Amino acid sequence: MSHNILNYFGQINGAFIHARGRAATLKIIELLDCKPGQTVLELGFGTGATLTYLSSVYKNTSFTGYDASPVMFEAAAKRLKFCSADKNVKLKLIQPGQNFPDDSNSFDKIFAESVLAIQEDERLKNILIDIKRLLKHNGELIFNETIWLDTVTREEAEKINLDCKKAFGIIQANAKYTHLSNWTNLLKDLGFEVEVVFHASNLKHQRFVKPVNWQVILSELLTIQGKVKAVFSPKLTKEWKSYTLEMSQIIPPGRQYMEGVIIKVRNVKIDV
Numbered sequence: 001m002s003h004n005i006l007n008y009f010g011q012i013n014g015a016f017i018h019a020r021g022r023a024a025t026l027k028i029i030e031l032l033d034c035k036p037g038q039t040v041l042e043l044g045f046g047t048g049a050t051l052t053y054l055s056s057v058y059k060n061t062s063f064t065g066y067d068a069s070p071v072m073f074e075a076a077a078k079r080l081k082f083c084s085a086d087k088n089v090k091l092k093l094i095q096p097g098q099n100f101p102d103d104s105n106s107f108d109k110i111f112a113e114s115v116l117a118i119q120e121d122e123r124l125k126n127i128l129i130d131i132k133r134l135l136k137h138n139g140e141l142i143f144n145e146t147i148w149l150d151t152v153t154r155e156e157a158e159k160i161n162l163d164c165k166k167a168f169g170i171i172q173a174n175a176k177y178t179h180l181s182n183w184t185n186l187l188k189d190l191g192f193e194v195e196v197v198f199h200a201s202n203l204k205h206q207r208f209v210k211p212v213n214w215q216v217i218l219s220e221l222l223t224i225q226g227k228v229k230a231v232f233s234p235k236l237t238k239e240w241k242s243y244t245l246e247m248s249q250i251i252p253p254g255r256q257y258m259e260g261v262i263i264k265v266r267n268v269k270i271d272v
């Protein structure tokens with residue numbers, strides 16, 4: 001199977017596609033602590049569930065989203081419009097590998113959920129450098145990413161990534177910066193101060209987000225509709241079965257390889 005699994009999630013309006021799902025997103029939102037007048041960027045917005053939540057709750061904050069996938073871009077634009085949550089959000093379809101399209105010092109806060117870790121090799125570092133450029137001095141970067149456990153060697157991680165890339169079109173988690181200490185050292189080397197390191201496994205799973213407003217309810221309904229579509233479409237069901245079968249062969253159950261880590265850093269140094 002050579003499909004990109006992200007297209008599958010895009011087609012079914014898959015939401016909160018990251019470690020600990022909704023619960024982790026709510027933690028990210030708590031850490032973001034959006035204020036009126038602030039500018040906030042999401043890198044890799046997927047089908048836009050987090051942006052919909054944020055823009056409907058923080059109506060006086062300006063949100064921008066970048067994603068590299070046309071399928072995700074379309075799904076997120078539809079979700080925001082359907083939920084009437086598009087007024088304070090700008091979505092941008094970007095080219096992976098190129099510098100981000102906004103000016104330096106544009107954002108107070110930048111966040112990502114399961115986007116940085118799927119960048120290969122030095123691409124992770126290059127993206128962090130460009131994120132730093134976009135952040136204002138003292139701006140914050142907050143992310144939830146899957147990182148290999150210390151018990152997994154770089155060689156094991158590279159082998160799994162190779163197989164995943166072949167089967168699903170994306171790697172599991174960057175193997176050059178294999179472990180949590182490699183990530184925190186990289187962030188410090190780039191001139192970020194690490195303020196929070198939180199293990200997502202400490203959060204309790206959450207099946208629904210609290211219906212804080214009607215826009216969030218509509219967004220949840222859209223996600224449920226996508227799940228129903230996935231169950232009743234023979235093509236999508238076949239695709240999902242094939243993914244799960246291949247995944248169980250690449251990463252046999254019984255051993256834990258990765259964990260979700262939520263990290264908040266501050267852009268303290270102007271130049272590195």
Ligand SMILES: C[S@@+](CC[C@H](N)C(=O)[O-])C[C@H]1O[C@@H](n2cnc3c(N)ncnc32)[C@H](O)[C@@H]1O
Binds near residue numbers: 018
């Ligand atoms: C695993 S999905 C997560 C989506 C969403 N953040 C969530 O948690 O549901 C990764 C997303 O990042 C996007 N992405 C991956 N690499 C990217 C890059 N270099 N620049 C922008 N978006 C990227 C993908 O298109 C996809 O929408």
